[in-house]
Amino acid sequence: MIAAGFRGGADSWYxxxxxxxxxxDLDGHGTHTTATAVGRGGVGVAPDAQWIGCADLARGVANPGYYLDCLQFMFAPFPHGGDAFHGNPNRGADVLTNSWGCSTLEGCRSDTLAAAAHALSIAGIYPVFAAGNTGPDCGSIVDPLANSPDVLTVGAVDRTGAVADFSSRGPVSGVAGKPDVVAPGVNVLSALPGNTYGTLSGTSMATPHVAGVVALMWSANPRLRGDIADTTTLLRTTAKSVRSATCAGPNSTGAGLVDAAAAVTAARIFPRM
Incomplete structure (x- = not known):
């Protein structure tokens, strides 16, 4: 379900x-999220997109060094066994789906990965990050890079449009509008290792929905490719209003539930909106 979309070559996996x-994939999390974004067989938002990957969470937790290794690889991939300082940005990713956060337990401060997120944004690589699963407390979006102004932060809703209890909420000190948007994240059906399917819940499951929508938007209008600001504006302005929970208003839901059809339609006619 995801094998056919793997870009291949020596520089597509690290x-x-x-x-x-x-x-x-040791535990299925990466397969499940990747398939939601770009899988085939009825589960992927953007099934014709190719993917590359980096295993920053091989044990369920990582550390700032490995997170940075993977962010650098997605920016400028290098061949297996090659030198990371000689990566090729022309082979880098367009959109990143990131279902992880770097906690204090892993050695991160709130700003540890901020420079990396800013560099990716300047380079026109769209970083989409899970808000985290420490809701429903207000101010629970605390881990990098969900707390960064340079990424799109995604919360989770259920099938009724209600914000999931576990979905982390804003506000984030000094950063307006977190989460930016919400997407389906409760009992999401996707692929698992072994050519099987299964349901999982979390903002991890919501995030690849949005990454897939960005891929569709950039495919529909290549002029948007690398345009982080306008892409974000289109995602936010076409999102559907959803019921708020605790931490009233945008601190729970951001701009609302991402609407793939509306976002792609808006992308097609950009900049004539």
């Missing part, structure tokens, strides 16, 4: 943990 040369 594993800083074990040095594997081809994609390997």
């Amino acid at each position: 594993d800083p943990w074990f040095g594997t040369a081809v994609p390997r």
Whole structure:
């Protein structure tokens, strides 16, 4: 369900943990999220997109060094066994789906990865990040990079449009509008290792929906490719209003539920809106 979309070549997979040369998923989380974004067989938002990957969460937790390794690889991939300082930005990703956060337990401060997020945004690489699963407390979007102004932060809703209890909420000190948007994140059906399907819940599951929509938008209108600000504006202005929960208003829901059809339609006619 995701194998057919893998870009392939020597520079499409990086594993800083074990040095594997081809994609390997130890617990299913990466397969599930990747398939939601770009999978085939009825689960992917953008099934014709190609993907590359980096195993920054091989054990369920990581550290700032491995997170930075993977962000650098997505910016400028290098061949297996090659030198990271000689990566090729022309082979880098357009959109990043990131279902992780770097906690204090892993060695991150609130600003530890901020420079990396800013560099990706300047380069026109769209970073989409999970808000986290420490709701329903207000101010619970605390881990990098969900708390960064340079990324699109995604919360989770259920099938009725209600914000999931676990979905982290704003406000974020010094950063307006977090989360930016919400997407389906409760009992999401997607692929799992072994050519099977299963349901999982979390803002991890919501995030790849939005990354897939960005891929569709940039495919529909290549003039938007790399245009972070206008893409974000289109996503936010076409989002559907949803019921708020605790932390009233945008601190729970951002601009609302991402509407793929409306966002792609708006992208097609941009900049004539």
